[in-house]
Amino acid sequence: MGTGVAAPPLPPPQRGSSPGGKTIQPKEETKSSQDASTATADDLATICAEVLRQTLSIKGREPFGFAFLTIYAILQDFETLLTNCLSHRHDQRLAIMQRAVHSALHSFADKRKIIQQRNQWLQEIRRILDAPLPTAENPGPGSASVAQQLNDYLDGLATSEDLSEPSQAFLQHIQGVTERYTPGLFHCYDIEGLPRTNNDLESDFRSLKRRERRVTGFAQTRQRLMRHGAWLPLQVCILAESELRGRLAAVPPKAYWEERGRLDRRLKQRRRRYQLRHGRDKLFSQIEQQWRSLSPE
Numbered sequence: 162m163g164t165g166v167a168a169p170p171l172p173p174p175q176r177g178s179s180p181g182g183k184t185i186q187p188k189e190e191t192k193s194s195q196d197a198s199t200a201t202a203d204d205l206a207t208i209c210a211e212v213l214r215q216t217l218s219i220k221g222r223e224p225f226g227f228a229f230l231t232i233y234a235i236l237q238d239f240e241t242l243l244t245n246c247l248s249h250r251h252d253q254r255l256a257i258m259q260r261a262v263h264s265a266l267h268s269f270a271d272k273r274k275i276i277q278q279r280n281q282w283l284q285e286i287r288r289i290l291d292a293p294l295p296t297a298e299n300p301g302p303g304s305a306s307v308a309q310q311l312n313d314y315l316d317g318l319a320t321s322e323d324l325s326e327p328s329q330a331f332l333q334h335i336q337g338v339t340e341r342y343t344p345g346l347f348h349c350y351d352i353e354g355l356p357r358t359n360n361d362l363e364s365d366f367r368s369l370k371r372r373e374r375r376v377t378g379f380a381q382t383r384q385r386l387m388r389h390g391a392w393l394p395l396q397v398c399i400l401a402e403s404e405l406r407g408r409l410a411a412v413p414p415k416a417y418w419e420e421r422g423r424l425d426r427r428l429k430q431r432r433r434r435y436q437l438r439h440g441r442d443k444l445f446s447q448i449e450q451q452w453r454s455l456s457p458e
Contacts (some may be wrong), residue, residue: 201450205246208448212239213258215433224274233273235437236262242445246452285314286335295353296448304347315339389429396433 221228243259246252289310295301318324318332339346349355373382376436436444 171401200454202250202252202452202455205448205452205455206252209239209243209258212437212444213262213432215430217439219434229269229276230273230280230342231438233266233269235441236266238441238445240266242449245449249453250455270330270385275325275327278328280320280449282335284330286311289314290357292350294349294350294355294357297353301350304350308347311339332400370455388431389424 175371203409216232216239219228240259240262243262247255247259292307292310293301295303301390315332317334319336324332333449349357370382370386373385374380377383377385
């Protein structure tokens, strides 16, 4: 679990026996371990179904909903993949998915435009708030100027006559948050050295990252924290290696491997989501190539 110390030996259960001594039948090799050239139509249909499930499981943060834009873009590419595969060889399962995805894209096209509009608003607000901070050489625009730019922009949005009801509600949310944060939001544009945010004051999180650097030797810890975050605080609350070894020794092997299985499933899920977000062109290309290697019916 990345503790940085030698844990008591906890060998995984052998293929022929369990920790309790019961016989375990060897599991068959999973289809994911098969060579790509041996993939069948059933294998590829299962992969497509998993891609669709993973895509629809992506969650966003309300009231922004920007994850919807990611989902929509993935589904557009996924529909193209299914259409290309079906042009080579018809399959009822792929056809059902293709029709469902096409219908969903059509149904949510208007919602996509609304969320794109929200995203454009926030990008412009970000541009305004990214004004230069004061330095000894350049005092910058100052808090009054930045605050005025932001207020003018929000006032301009409020006077728009073509805003839908959801867009009006979202704009009111932005205005409310801005009003609540205004008393302390703009001081950084007047005081040299004052950061824009208080993120650096999150000492507990920083302490965790510092410890991870010592344990792993890696300068960057962001990805590791995202993958293992739920399991890392254990390392922070234990200072002595002997105490950590004692606690690990008290963990039953079965409980250890069950928890390790949860972690492995979490990592597998994150890898799949990463592929969909950052490498789906390659992933979809591989699926299409394997599908085209099947004999047409």
